[in-house]
Amino acid sequence: MKITVSINLGGYSFNIDEDAYAELKRYLKNLELHFAGEESSSEILSDIETRMAELFRTKLTSYKQVITIEDVQQVIKVLGTPEDISDTEGPTARDKFSSPGYHRMYRDTDHRVIGGVCAGIAAYWNIELWVVRLIFFVLAMMGVGILIYLILYIVLPEAKTTAEKIAMKGNPVNIHNIKDSVKQEFDTVRKNMKL
Numbered sequence: 001m002k003i004t005v006s007i008n009l010g011g012y013s014f015n016i017d018e019d020a021y022a023e024l025k026r027y028l029k030n031l032e033l034h035f036a037g038e039e040s041s042s043e044i045l046s047d048i049e050t051r052m053a054e055l056f057r058t059k060l061t062s063y064k065q066v067i068t069i070e071d072v073q074q075v076i077k078v079l080g081t082p083e084d085i086s087d088t089e090g091p092t093a094r095d096k097f098s099s100p101g102y103h104r105m106y107r108d109t110d111h112r113v114i115g116g117v118c119a120g121i122a123a124y125w126n127i128e129l130w131v132v133r134l135i136f137f138v139l140a141m142m143g144v145g146i147l148i149y150l151i152l153y154i155v156l157p158e159a160k161t162t163a164e165k166i167a168m169k170g171n172p173v174n175i176h177n178i179k180d181s182v183k184q185e186f187d188t189v190r191k192n193m194k195l
Helices: 018-034 041-059 069-079 091-095 117-125 129-142 145-155 162-168 175-194
Strands: 004-009 012-017
Touching: 004 018, 004 041, 012 018, 012 041, 018 041, 018 069, 041 069, 041 162, 041 175, 117 129, 117 145, 117 162, 129 145, 162 175
Parallel strands: none
Antiparallel strands: 004 012
């Protein structure tokens, strides 16, 4: 018999074994200490918790309703530890997590002109945005571009979360990439406020 604890992580409620809770709490405390010096530490930690919640939700089924220590260890392995991505360790630490991640096409509304379809396609295929826009312009002149754009606008979901924005580019969703993405958004907001 094991004791379970109910937690709220990333806006979702989970039942978690007591030993798994201790491991998760230790991991989150290490992350909190690692990012304490960052200006955007609360946003980084919030996005990491959201990603952890997404990963934990995939572990649950109708037969398995409790997060175990093995689940927590697998999620930590996917995201990485602060020691793995420490800037003092150099590029070899980043190479450990450089394998391609989950790659999905989304609409990129951060770089949109109309709906973000062209920006999403450019991010997915890692090509220049102006090339995709030019292709859609040529297709629009031929009469099919607008129809294709509308269909893609309806079919493609918008990249809302940090994890979705990272996955759109094909990068692994780990704490290093989440930190970089949040810092980039934070800097963009700061620049826009200065203007």
